Amino acid sequence: MDIFDIIGPVMIGPSSSHTAGAVRIGRIAYKLLNELPIRAEIGLCGSFAQTYKGHGTDKALLAGIMNMHTDDIRIRNAQEVAKSMGIQYHLYTTQIKGAHPNTVEIYLVGKSGNECRMQGASVGGGNIEIRSVNGMEVEFKAQQNTLLVLHRDVKGTIAAVSNSVAASGMNIGNFQLCRPKKGHEGLMTIEVDGDVKEEDVIKLKSLPNVINVVLVRAL
Amino acid sequence: MEFDSIQQLLTMAEKEKLTISELTLQTQAQQCECSEEEIYDQMAENLHVMLEAIKNGSVKDIKSTSGLTGGDGWRMSQYAKKKGILGEFFNRSITYAIAVSEYNAAMGKIVASPTAGSCGILPGTIISMMEERKLPEKSAVMALFTAGAFGMVIAKNASLAGAEGGCQAECGSASAMGAAALVEMAGGTPEMSANACAIALKNQLGLVCDPVAGLVEVPCIKRNAAGVSIAFTAAEMALAGIKSVIPADEVIEAMRQIGETMPCALRETGQGGLAVSATGIRLKKEIFGD
Incomplete structure (x- = not known):
């Protein structure tokens, strides 16, 4: 744990778990794909599925898969930015048994045909945990x-x-x-x-x- | 970097003859293998974002994305000038909490401290205290380290997420962190900070997270204001020498247990409490149309 996980991050509101945490999970997906996606399937479950509209979770995840940081003001217009970049995205709600309340599954296809599938949870205060990558169970927080x-x-x-x-x-x-x-x-x-x-x-x-x-x- | 308990924090501070903020700064620098100046500067930057958020959130015409909230920070600032019941200082503290929270709801840039839902409480306590006592900026920056140390223990042993522990985990934690920091700013001992943390947290145990329409607006913004007043009350009691009968670590453990047993409807799902009040349901329909 880092002191700036508690006093921080500097972020665009309104929710550290549902906005900033979502940006970060999206960014991990971007990093795993290692390029800008052309297609994105984003599945929200638990509290994410219930309240994503009000928290801008959809905008935040899109911003993340475009490699934006939590304090990027373009998060406010992430849908427009994604469209202008030619990213086709589809958002759906789902249920994953035993998953953390703020869990999202992301599937990305990149320009060069790369694919990546991952599952992550926003565990509070903007902190995240990645739970699976390409079907393999993992557990890391990207703090190191x-x-x-x-x-x-x-x-x-x-x-x-x-x-x-x-x-x-x-x-x-x-x-x-x-x-x-x-x-x-x-x-x-x-x-x-x-x-x-x-x-x-x-x-x-x-x-x-x-x-x-x-x-x-x-x- | 990890502080396992408040008790450990106190023991380490005493052993090293350091304040909690100094101990935290030093430990963080050691952990990330960088200089104390770098860590300090990063925290100072957080303080500057808070100051900017107070300014931007206090304007008359601010509106949240949903249109549900905005303008109360400005309203409160006008009232504070007239001193109100408890004086200009207290009402300015509340103003800051509301202003920063409203700015957050308007997708403004804030510091999650510890979360965005509770981002008004540390500015409302630490910055108003700095101004009132004419303390140097350094005192407020160091107070953020103190607040962070207490927040770390809460994060480790309970939770800072409304979805896990309800609002007690968000506004409750922020208020406890603010209380501990105020004590250090006022020259109190680490033990007094621990008591302030415990007293503030105890007064928000069981607080549910029931946001109307799932938005971080109603009742979150006003709970930030109340969190500030609880932080000041707890700090004043601790500085007077009043001890928490239940030690801070046990209060944190109680908070974890309460969070675990809290029904899902009251943990940020927008399915219980104020969210399902008649007005709450009507507002949700008005905003989202379903």
Whole structure:
């Protein structure tokens, strides 16, 4: 936790959980896609589904997937901005069993055909938790720089990844593994202290049995 | 960075011979491996956003996006000039809380402190105190660190989200944070700050989150004003040497339990309380047409 999570963020109103938190979840989706989307499917559940109109949650999520920050005044007109950028979006309400009251699922398609699917929750005061990425369970808050390492479940891969992280001078603050099935694909979620350089990410990508690495920088 | 409990905060401050704000600033700088100046400047920037929000929210013609609220900050500021019952200082404090909350509802730029729904309370307490006592800006910036430290413990052991804990978690927490900060600004001890935090929070336990039409307007804006008055009352009592019989950490635990047992209808879903009053339902229809 950071003091500026409590006294902050500086944001466009009216709701830290339903506006600022929503911008942040949207931004994580943008980062995962790594480009501007051309299509977006946004599913709201719980309190998000009940009250999104009044809180501008729809505008906030759209602003986020266009990589806007919580204090960007264009959030007020995010629908118009999205249309002018040629983004086709569809908003719907849904139910997800056992999900946090402020949960959203987002599916994005990018210009170059990239896709990403994620689920996140706004847990109060503008803080968020990402719960799943492309069908894999994760749990990170994007308060630290976070590496998502998609890999094949082969002996020694985790050791190789953590060695490479250590060799780059980073300290691992948190590590999670999601491996739905032995011998198939798995996802490491690695939160690190301090800065992460692009070349560190490239090094990780070059490791055997690593399929892809996404760096989500701290919000 | 984590403070596990208010007790830990007090013990650490005593051991290091620091105020809570100094301790918090130092701990934050160590955690993010940057200088205390950088952290201080970032907090000063937050104070400047608050000052700007007071100014922009106090104008006569401000209106929320829904059209439901706006103009009460201006109304209150005019009344404050006439001193009212409790004097200009108190009424200006309330003015600031309303102005910032109204500006938030108008999609203005504010500091969530700790949330947007409760963003008027710290400006209403800390900034009015700074002006009244003619304290340097530094005193208000440091007060935000104190407020933040108390907010952190509440976030860790209970919740700051109306959707999880009701309004006690939002306006209640902000008021408790403001009370603790006021005590430090007035020269009180960390222990007095803890008592002020406990007293303020106790007086808002069980407060439900029942926004009309799901908007952060009714009753949120007026609860910000009330949160400011509870913060001042709690700070005054603590500075007088009055102790909270229930220690702050136990009050926070009680708040968590109450939040957990609160029905969903009273946790920011717009399905209970004032939101389903006859007027609440009518306003929702008028705004959204369904």
